[in-house]
Amino acid sequence: MRELSLNILDVAQNSIAAGASLIEIVVQENSEKCEMLIGIYDNGCGMSAEEAQNVTDPFFTTRTTRKVGMGIPLFKLAAEMTGGALRVESSKNAGTRITAEFKTDSVDFVPLGDICSTILMLITMNTDRDFLYTRKIDGREFTLDTRELKDILGDVPLNEPEVAQWIKGFIEEQTQIISGGVK
Amino acid sequence: MKTLAELNEIREKAKANMTVREDNSDVTRVVVGMATCGIAAGARPVLNSFVEEVARRRLKNVTVTQTGCIGMCQYEPIVEVFEKGKEKVTYVKMTADKVARIVNEHLVNGNVVTEYTVGAFTK
Secondary structure (H helix, E strand, O other): OOOHHHHHHHHHHHHHHOOOOEEEEEEEEEOOOOEEEEEEEEOOOOOOHHHHHHOOOOOOOOOOOOOOOOHHHHHHHHHHHOOOEEEEEEOOOOOEEEEEEEEOOOOOOOOOOOHHHHHHHHHHHOOOOEEEEEEEEOOEEEEEEHHHHHHHHOOOOOOOHHHHHHHHHHHHHHHHHHHOOOO | OOOHHHHHHHHHHHHHHOOOOOOHHHOEEEEEEOOHHHHHHOHHHHHHHHHHHHHHOOOOOEEEEEEOOOOOHHHOOOEEEEOOOOOOEEEOOOOHHHHHHHHHHHHHOOOOOHHHEHHHHHO
């Protein structure tokens, strides 16, 4: 994967497949410590202890079509290459928490990339689920909660082009504000 | 600055413009493979471009959705087009640049862009 945001898109698909109604995505940066934390937390069906232990093994998959599953292993590799780590916490019927830590000053650190695009795509392609996106940069943060948006929008769907445009604009604008970038 | 108040306006406007799709069976489905293989090969910008292009042209009878691994990972990003009464068309090695042409020629005018299909690629 050329961007960590693509790993996020990929791993979040597992939450959707697990039947999660709420998927929380956290991207947190600390530039002083050169650290980045990415969390993907869901309230889906979860995994047994054995499954959770095996999930980072590329040759372990719940799929029946073939014998490999590369999503989590690739994400883990991306974290470990920088000197970071990946944690999987899960229990049956209690959701799954995937947390990856990165050292951003490592030469092997893959850039976050177009995270706005990832979040927008997850939201607009899965309007039956809710997403809570939190972006933190050096103590400043913003959140986007689709439950709030749905309250306002009523029966106008989140994938309505004008709504999607608003979400995109909101994420980009807020990201820029907390990055300290002045337009 | 984007505010939640703006969403209220969008809602009112969208409600007024919302047209009921007359007959769901005539809807053309564009399906993009979004498993690990597809995403790694560049499916995200492809899916994005389809959504944007379809919205821009206000194609009411086209839906863009995602699916898992289609099974030919070496040809990802893969896009399948399902039209009522026609055989499925599979586009392979997709890029965002190819999207406009497919929307234009295939979805609007009904002419399959043969050179981008799996048939042309595996020859």
